[in-house]
Amino acid sequence: MTDNIGQLAETAETLGMGSLRLTDNEFRAIARLVYENFGICLGEEKRGLVLGRLQSTLHRRQINDFSEYLAMLQQDRTGTLLSELVNQIATNHTAFFRENNHFQYLQQKALPDVLERLQKQQRRDLRIWCAACSSGEEAYTIQMCVMKSLGMQYAMLDAGLLATDISTKVLYQAAQGSYSGERVQDVPGDYVQSFFRLQADGNYQIIERVRNEIMFRRFNLMNQVFPFKPFQIIFCRNVMIYFDANTRMNLLQRLYNCLEPGGYLFLGHSEAINSGSTPFKNLVPAVYQRRPA
Numbered sequence: 001m002t003d004n005i006g007q008l009a010e011t012a013e014t015l016g017m018g019s020l021r022l023t024d025n026e027f028r029a030i031a032r033l034v035y036e037n038f039g040i041c042l043g044e045e046k047r048g049l050v051l052g053r054l055q056s057t058l059h060r061r062q063i064n065d066f067s068e069y070l071a072m073l074q075q076d077r078t079g080t081l082l083s084e085l086v087n088q089i090a091t092n093h094t095a096f097f098r099e100n101n102h103f104q105y106l107q108q109k110a111l112p113d114v115l116e117r118l119q120k121q122q123r124r125d126l127r128i129w130c131a132a133c134s135s136g137e138e139a140y141t142i143q144m145c146v147m148k149s150l151g152m153q154y155a156m157l158d159a160g161l162l163a164t165d166i167s168t169k170v171l172y173q174a175a176q177g178s179y180s181g182e183r184v185q186d187v188p189g190d191y192v193q194s195f196f197r198l199q200a201d202g203n204y205q206i207i208e209r210v211r212n213e214i215m216f217r218r219f220n221l222m223n224q225v226f227p228f229k230p231f232q233i234i235f236c237r238n239v240m241i242y243f244d245a246n247t248r249m250n251l252l253q254r255l256y257n258c259l260e261p262g263g264y265l266f267l268g269h270s271e272a273i274n275s276g277s278t279p280f281k282n283l284v285p286a287v288y289q290r291r292p293a
């Protein structure tokens with residue numbers, strides 16, 4: 001009986017998989033590091049996920065337990081272990097043409113409006129940022145839509161797309177621009193025809209003409225300074241769901257400052273904000289505008 005109670009207490013305090021155990025305190029210390037460095041909130045319900053995803057790191061680095069791992073994280077001045085940690089912990093789910101009505105809005109409303117303003121100002125620089133781009137599907141979707149919409153006019157512009165994420169793992173995949181047939185199945189046929197090439201290994205590669213227009217970079221949205229020239233269009237979708245309310249409001253203000261007057265911000269549909277509490281004007285679900293000057 002006493003043994004049973006002892007076992008129950010241990011299950012409550014630690015979560016074990018194989019021989020690895022993650023105590024309450026160790027989980028909280030990892031969650032704090034992830035929150036302080038990347039803004040990502042890991043609630044108690046993520047404990048199994050943390051243990052599952054970090055097992056391979058501990059195994060590969062021949063680290064015996066989480067207390068040793070935490071000590072190494074705290075001593076690591078290179079940031080390598082933290083970078084590996086976020087590679088393992090961040091959720092990277094994404095897809096081509098995800099929340100497709102945003103891309104229709106981009107082509108039918110936002111782009112024509114931005115181009116008209118550029119023309120009036122006698123400018124040619126079209127600047128778009130895909131923040132939290134994951135493995136690239138969203139960035140390539142934006143770029144394909146822009147090129148498809150503008151046709152020959154695209155070459156007359158000084159256009160570029162910056163695509164950033166915190167995870168080096170997904171950025172590497174993004175830069176390859178090669179996707180399985182399954183991932184490409186939601187891409188409309190005419191886009192596949194124009195912008196992908198079927199490779200010998202059965203994957204589809206984004207053509208060079210599109211890849212050359214996108215700059216993939218590691219960037220942490222928790223940086224208090226966004227060292228970029230303002231954009232006309234920003235996509236920052238399905239990342240704020242991992243942040244708490246304060247972090248979201250703070251990020252929204254920095255995104256606002258990073259938009260030109262009249263510029264557009266696209267959020268994930270589940271992240272729609274009450275624009276009354278922000279300087280943005282809400283146009284359609286999850287699409288916002290910095291008011292024109």
Ligand SMILES: C[S@@+](CC[C@H](N)C(=O)[O-])C[C@H]1O[C@@H](n2cnc3c(N)ncnc32)[C@H](O)[C@@H]1O
Nearest residue numbers: 038090093094132134166167220221237238239
């Ligand atoms: C669920 S994916 C969303 C991908 C894409 N935007 C979409 O909507 O399909 C969230 C991405 O946000 C990234 N992320 C999480 N925290 C971040 C941070 N602090 N700075 C930059 N990117 C972050 C993750 O690495 C992940 O790739």
